[in-house]
Amino acid sequence: MTPDKTPRVAPRDAARRSYPVQRTEEQWRDLLTPAEYQVLRQGGTEAPHVGRYTETSQPGTYACRACGVELFSSDTKFASHCGWPSFFRPADGAVEYVEDNSLFMRRTEVRCASCGSHLGHVFEGEGYPTPTDQRYCINSICLTLDTDDREDPPS
């Protein structure tokens, strides 16, 4: 019933795209740990249930581990129990979508719109009780949680 309004680009167009944050592969390797590089820059997938943010519900903002741009708010995180952090909506314009027909599946890859790093995939119509019925299934290792400072300022 829900029409798929998610705009997607083909992988070859994504490869041609220039991102606001540009780094050479060498610079990315210097900046990221080997595990981060493998997921963010090579489209790998973290093992399920091991990521540090999989079950956390701390309030805050999730930023791209590679470039630091804000991607998701903890307000849109929900307990999907799928093994990876799950969100029902990204920050406005923060991500882009790429067709992914690998592993004999039709999936939609989610990338950071600022640096082009791989983040995970988005799935729709699974019946989760969220406002969008979408599940942004994001690798924990691609994110950095900035927790909200809820303390009162010193008087």
Ligand SMILES: [Zn+2]
């Ligand atoms: Zn990024």
